[in-house]
Every structure is written in structure tokens, then in C-alpha cells.
Amino acid sequence: MAAHQPPTGEPDRPRGEIWIGDVARAVAALSVDPADKAVLSRIANLLGMETAAPVRPPSRSGSSEPRPRPRTVPSAPPSSPTPPAQEDPRQRRRDGLAVPLLQPLSAWDSVPRVWSEPALAGPSSRATGERPALQGLLPPHSEAATLRLLVSRLVAEGPVDIERLLGLMGTxxxxxxxxxxxxxxxxxGVQVLVDLGEGMEPFLRDAMRVLERAAAISGRHGCDVLYFADCPLHRSGPGAAWxxxxxxxxxxxxxxxVLSDFGLHLDAAGRLPPRYEEDWRHTAGLIxxxxxxxxALVPAPLDRWPRWLTDLMPALCWDRTTTAAVARSRLP
Incomplete structure (x- = not known):
């Protein structure tokens, strides 16, 4: 609904128009009670909704007509904030027509939300403050037995070997x-040589786990630990690298x-020293x-091992394929 119509016979000139939606936006922006008719009337008056016909431009003959003064509607007396019971507060009558008024809303009005799915569980203290439990590289059901075979040695101190004794007597x-x-x-006792080289960095926690298990099997005083990088011959020790x-x-x-990859990362990067194999042979000879x-425990598949490794010492693949039975068959 426009505020005014151009008079009949006058050319249609572009001019500003005020619509009922502009009044609704002004009411919503000012947070005005829709039931307060006096304030609504003042807002409509300020916006030019209730003015008379627009001012006519001067005629072409040069005669000027007096401009009609805008006809204003006197402000209605303040009414009670509570509308009559028979009148809908959301409607206002004008010219015999029911004009619905928009319901004013503010930016702080919250609409209740109903969620159909349950909320996700929040992070627990263990997930945020603690590291996950480490699973060893060896099979869990035979890890203790396998490590006991690795840190022990055979000695002829068991029961009398009757079959061997009879054979000696028969000859x-x-x-x-x-x-x-x-x-x-x-x-x-046992001495554990832990490789701290670049290739063993992903297995540092696994190496510490083996150290704990070895110390628990052989005793704290029977487990000696030495650290080295790539080869222990020239530089190794129980403390800091320096x-x-x-x-x-x-x-x-x-x-x-020995817990090491025996230079697999150096060979893959092309940085293997020329005397690397000789240094390991010298180390095994001293032992x-x-x-x-x-x-040795090697955290790599068997097909990636250097060829000279199995000539130096018995070695086991440090993964889930190495069980106690496999260790017993390969260890002296």
C-alpha cells in the first residue's frame, strides 16, 4: 500500500514511496509495542504515511497555485497497553481493512532447538592428557617367553644326561x-646395546619396552645398557652422547x-660409511x-637385511611373526 497516489491527469513522475513494510521495519528496530497505537501513529506520520496529496509542480503557464498544506491526523490519546479483549493485538484497522502488523523481534531472541540425534561425547581426560598404551612389536601372548630366550643362555647344569652317559660307557x-x-x-646377566640412530627413532618406545622387560627378567643389577648410534665400536656408553x-x-x-637396524636407513639414503660392515664384524669379534x-632384534623384514648380518650373529625379525617357538629354533 503506497502512501499516496498521483492525481488524475498529472504525469507519472518518479518519486519516493513509503510502504507498510517500512513502518514494520521501523517498529522492529525501535522495539515498539504493537499495541501502542499512539507511538505507531507518530512513526507513520514521521514516515509520511498519513500526508495529503503531494505538492504539485508549477504549471507551464507560469501561474503558481498555493501549495496545499499537508493534512495531518492529530495524535491519538495514549491508550492503555492492554488491547480490548475482542481486538486482535496483531491487527490494526484502517479504512475498514484489517492490516496485520509484523511481530517485533530482537537480535537476542532465541529460538529453542530440538535435536533429533544425541550429542557427541566430549574428550575424556585420558584422551587429552595421557598417551595411548604401547603395544609391543612382538606377539603379546609370547612376548615374555621370547624375551626370556633372548636374554638367557644355555649351560650344562641340568639333570644327568643318561643317554649320553650310556654312550660313553659303551665306548x-x-x-x-x-x-x-x-x-x-x-x-x-645381559648387556643390551640400543641403537639411537636415525633409523631407530620410530622404535624408541619399543626399545625402552624391551629394556624394561629385560631388566625385569634378569634383575636390575644383571642388566647393563649401552647406547650408540649406527655402530657401537668407536662411540657407545650408558649416558649422554658426549x-x-x-x-x-x-x-x-x-x-x-643388540637392538638396531644395522644401517638400513644409511644404505637407503646413500650415506653408508665404507667401513661400516668391518666395524660391525670387529664388534662381534670382540663379543x-x-x-x-x-x-639381534631387527625391526625390518628379512629380505631387507644386509647379507653379512646373519654371518655375525643370530638375528630375529622384530615383529609379530617372531614367536617363542621361532626364537627357540634360531637361538643357540
């Missing part, structure tokens, strides 16, 4: 000492467990010369 051999069956023992020195093998009879037996 008329003088028996000066009763032959005994071999048994495994951890009383000689304290490392030349490698010295442990006491006679000690099992030596065997002192009466110790080395064994």
Missing part, C-alpha cells in the same frame, strides 16, 4: 665328569642383545672373543 670312555642336560639361565667412548665387551658368559654370545 669304554673314561668318564671324569657326568654329562648333564643343557638348561637356560639368566644368572650371567660421554661415549670405545666399546668394551661385558664379562665372560654374558648375553649381548665372541670375550666368551659372550650376541643376538
Amino acid at each position: 669304554a670312555t673314561v668318564v671324569t665328569e657326568l654329562p648333564r642336560q643343557p638348561v637356560r639361565t639368566v644368572r650371567f 660421554t661415549w667412548g670405545s666399546y668394551h665387551p661385558p664379562a665372560t658368559g654374558t648375553r649381548v642383545l 665372541r672373543h670375550n666368551g659372550c654370545s650376541p643376538v
Whole structure:
């Protein structure tokens, strides 16, 4: 509904028009009560909704007609905020027509939301503050038995070997000492050589897990730990890297467990030193010369191992394929 219509016979000239929607937006912006008719009337008057015909432009003959003064509607007396019971507060009558008024809303009015799906559970304290539990590389059901085979060694201190004794007697051999069956023992202790090189960085937590299990099996005083990078021959030690020195093998009879990739990352990057294989052969020779037996855990598939590794010491693949039965068949 426009505020005014151009008089009949006058040319249709472009001019501003005020619509009922403009009044509704002004009422909503000012948060005016729709039932307050006096205020609504003032707003409509200010917007020019209730003015008389527009001012006519001067005629072409030059005669000027007096401009009609705008006819204003006197403000209605303040009415009670409560509308009559029979009148709908959302409607206002004008010229015999029911004009619906928009319901004023504010930016702070909140519409209740009904969610059809349950909310997601919030993060727990364990997920945010604690690291997930580490699962070892060895099979969980045989990890303890496999590690016990790795840190122990065979000694002829078991029951008397009757079959061997009868064989000696049948050949008329003088028996000066009763032959005994071999048994495994951890009383000689174990020395664990932990590789801290670039290729072993992803397996650092797994190496620490093996250290804890080895110390629990052989005892805290029977487990000696040395750290090195790539090869322990020239630089290794129990403390920080700047304290490392030349490698010295442990006491006679000690099992030596090596946790290393034996230069696989150096070979893949083309940075393998020319004397790398010779240094490892020299290290294994020192261990065997002192009466110790080395064994290795390699976190890589068998087809990626260097060819000279199995000639130096027994080695096991550090993954779920290595069970206690596999370790027993490959270890001396």
C-alpha cells in the first residue's frame, strides 16, 4: 500500500514511496509495542504515511497555485497497553481493512532447538592428557617367553644326561665328569646395546619396552645398557652422547642383545660409511672373543637385511611373526 497516489491527469513522475513494510521495519528496530497505537501513529506520520496529496509542480503557464498544506491526523490519546479483549493485538484497522502488523523481534531472541540425534561425547581426560598404551612389536601372548630366550643362555647344569652317559660307557670312555642336560639361565646377566640412530627413532618406545622387560627378567643389577648410534665400536656408553667412548665387551658368559637396524636407513639414503660392515664384524669379534654370545632384534623384514648380518650373529625379525617357538629354533 503506497502512501499516496498521483492525481488524475498529472504525469507519472518518479518519486519516493513509503510502504507498510517500512513502518514494520521501523517498529522492529525501535522495539515498539504493537499495541501502542499512539507511538505507531507518530512513526507513520514521521514516515509520511498519513500526508495529503503531494505538492504539485508549477504549471507551464507560469501561474503558481498555493501549495496545499499537508493534512495531518492529530495524535491519538495514549491508550492503555492492554488491547480490548475482542481486538486482535496483531491487527490494526484502517479504512475498514484489517492490516496485520509484523511481530517485533530482537537480535537476542532465541529460538529453542530440538535435536533429533544425541550429542557427541566430549574428550575424556585420558584422551587429552595421557598417551595411548604401547603395544609391543612382538606377539603379546609370547612376548615374555621370547624375551626370556633372548636374554638367557644355555649351560650344562641340568639333570644327568643318561643317554649320553650310556654312550660313553659303551665306548669304554673314561668318564671324569657326568654329562648333564643343557638348561637356560639368566644368572650371567645381559648387556643390551640400543641403537639411537636415525633409523631407530620410530622404535624408541619399543626399545625402552624391551629394556624394561629385560631388566625385569634378569634383575636390575644383571642388566647393563649401552647406547650408540649406527655402530657401537668407536662411540657407545650408558649416558649422554658426549660421554661415549670405545666399546668394551661385558664379562665372560654374558648375553649381548643388540637392538638396531644395522644401517638400513644409511644404505637407503646413500650415506653408508665404507667401513661400516668391518666395524660391525670387529664388534662381534670382540663379543665372541670375550666368551659372550650376541643376538639381534631387527625391526625390518628379512629380505631387507644386509647379507653379512646373519654371518655375525643370530638375528630375529622384530615383529609379530617372531614367536617363542621361532626364537627357540634360531637361538643357540
